[in-house]
Amino acid sequence: MEQNFNLALSIYRHALETPNNTAVVCSGYAVTYAVFAERAARLAECLKTANGWRGNGGSQLPRVGILASRNIDACVAMVGACWAGATYVPLGPKFPEERILTLLSLCNFTALIADEEGAKLLKGRVLDACPGLVIYSGKLLEGPTAGRVNLVAAETLPPAAIAEPASMAAQDNAYIIFTSGTTGIPKGVVISAGAARHYLASIGDWLGLRASDRVLETCELTFDFSVHNLFATWEVGASLHILPAPQVMNAVKFARTSRLTVWNSVPSLAGMLRQLKALSPACLPDLRITVFGGEQLPSSTASAWKSAAPASAIFNLYGPTEATVFCLAQAEPLAVTAGRDVISIGRPLAGSEAAIFDELGAVVVDGTAGELAIAGVQLADGYLDAPGLTAERFVTLNGKRWYLTGDLALRDILGDFHCLGRIDNQVKIMGYRVELEEIDAHLRRATEIDLVGSVPWPIVDGSARSLVGFVGVPGGQAIDVDRVIARLKANIPAYMVPNRIVALESMPVNASGKVDRRALREMLEKDAV
Known part of the structure; x- marks a missing residue:
């Protein structure tokens, strides 16, 4: 039987096996796996009625835009799109109108799902640029022009049976994350379901995540760190606890009140909490795992964190969007990059490979700086509708496909990799x-x-x-x-x-x-x- 790589499978599995366990908590409201799955299935059934859906004869996997922030509705929207067998594409409700219009023009969406904040943007030029089906939460400020857009209130969707999510092959596109582009136009990184499933299947085991864990979510869906926070949590049947953006200054209090066991964030948040003098000794006694990623981790921040969460193991993870979230990691003991006062990015995770190349594409000797390149099963398919840029950054060297990260790095004599900054002007x-x-x-x-x-x-x-x-x-x-x-x-x-x-x-x-x-x-x- 052909394997199904749909990212929603973990939610489906836990809805059957542990239906009453908590899947998501936000602003005092908790949703069980059974309720989560039913709401996602309900969305999926509606999505599949859209014109041009895969089942209606289209050869390309349908794309669904997620105009939502970090909340339960956003999680349901994203999983609902997966459940229906679509490629999900997050759009930030806080993005300027011009940015949203640009992304709508680039993606050729079959449908769009908006949470309450996103629904406020469904007017004027944005509404005119929307696909034929839009499912929204909350209230709309205006209706569609000449009825071209079918606007469906999420609360009116009929109940749906929790059937297995649509079958997706390894090569199908799971999601597209847009990052900054050098021309002023954002570039879409296309990640396959196979690449994403590999990451999720391996990272939970490597970190030691458990179904009993209570996991912190601090990222917007437009930041690919969210793929780790959300889906790695649901992969093991744990509960996700979303930290609302207005409460970020009170993250320590939130973690203590929620009895969090797993912390996921960029190091900047920990650095800010340190500056606010919020990281007092042993103030986070319940944490057992801390994952930092997305930027360099200062050793001083790591030391302050260890004092605040003495029972927690610290993991420093590295990875460009083009390599499916994270592909290298440094576990304790935390090696420090000489002369930089930052933590090493460690070694490749299972299924990934790293190397340092010189300007001619040759591997340099250990201890020599060069460009960090990544290979393996987690590499993106490339950039959306940009074959030239894809060929420039995804190259074949010695018969193997590599992604050139643009990061200056070196590998030390022990085999640990150290990131030294950007070769180009990406920050x-x-x-x-x-x-x-x-x-x-x-x-x-x-x-x-x-x-x-x-x-x-x-x-x-x-x-x-x-x-x-x-x-x-x-x-x-x-x-x-x-x-x-x-x-x-x-x-x-x-x-x-x-x-x-x-x-x-x-x-x-x-x-x-x-x-x-x-x-x-x-x-x-x-x-x-």
């Missing part, structure tokens, strides 16, 4: 991956000035907290900073908007005539002294 802002060239592109549009440059700043514990945008204005002409910021906020997510715009009469350039970002950073460092 992490609070765990989100950002291309500085994309910021520049939007900065040019917002200022109508060609000579611009963006720099990650400030750097706290080795991680960027925000950005500073520089604009070349010969003659010392003034720019309307508030107007520029407003334009940027209308087109890109908040984490990509510089927190400061600096006008320079003379923009520093390097020998090739490009804006010298190093010189810009030195200006900021000098001003900070």
Whole structure:
């Protein structure tokens, strides 16, 4: 019998075996696996009525947009799309309208599911750009133009039997996550069901997750860390506890009240809690597993965390979206990267392979820096409708397919890998991956000035907290900073908007005539002294 790789299978299995166990908790409301599965199945039945669904003769797997934040409705929407046999694509409700319109134009959705916050955006140009079927929670602000869009309230969906999720093959697309692109247009990373299932089947065993665990969720669906947080939890039948964004400053209190046993977050959150003096000794006694990922983990943050959660094992996980969440990991004892004060990214997880290449594509000797490349079963299929970019980043060397991460790294003599930063101008802002060239592109549009440059700043514990945008204005002409910021906020997510715009009469350039970002950073460092 052919294997079913549908990501919703774990929820289906636990709904049958442990129906009364808690699957998701958010804002004081808990949902059991039985209720979770029934709600997802209900959505799936409605989705399959959409025009152009796979069962209606279409050759491509249907795509379902998830316009939702981190909450129970968002989880149900995502699992419902999987259950129906679709590729899910998360869209952030906090994204500017222009960003949402761009993603709607790129994806050719068969259907869209919106939570209560997402439903507020279903108006005007967004509604006009929606696919033919939209399922929503909450209330709508306006109806469709000429009835082109079938708007269905989730609360009106009839009950559905909990039947096995639609069959999906290993090569079918499980999800598409959009990341920042160098041209100003986001790029969609296409992950197969086989790659995702491999990761989920192996990471739970490696970490030692249990059905009795109470697991923290801190990420939006648009951040692929969420794939780990959600599906790895449900894979073992544990309960997911969603930390609402407004409560992030009180994360320690939330963890204590919820008696969390597993913590998942970017290191920046731990660093922020440390700055707030919230990490007192043994303040997190119930934690037994801590997973940090998405950005570099400062050794000082790891030490403070160990004091706050003495019973917890710390795992530092590394992986680009293109390698299905995480593909390398450092377990305790935590090795420190020499001269960097950050934790090593460790060694490849099962099914993944890592190597350091020089500019000619040859493997370098241990201890030598080069570009980190990843191979194995978790590699993405490539970028959505971008064969040129896919061929550039996914290369075949010595008969093996590799993804070139763009990260500068080395492998030490013990076999541990150490990430040394970016080769190109891609940075992490609070765990989100950002291309500085994309910021520049939007900065040019917002200022109508060609000579611009963006720099990650400030750097706290080795991680960027925000950005500073520089604009070349010969003659010392003034720019309307508030107007520029407003334009940027209308087109890109908040984490990509510089927190400061600096006008320079003379923009520093390097020998090739490009804006010298190093010189810009030195200006900021000098001003900070």
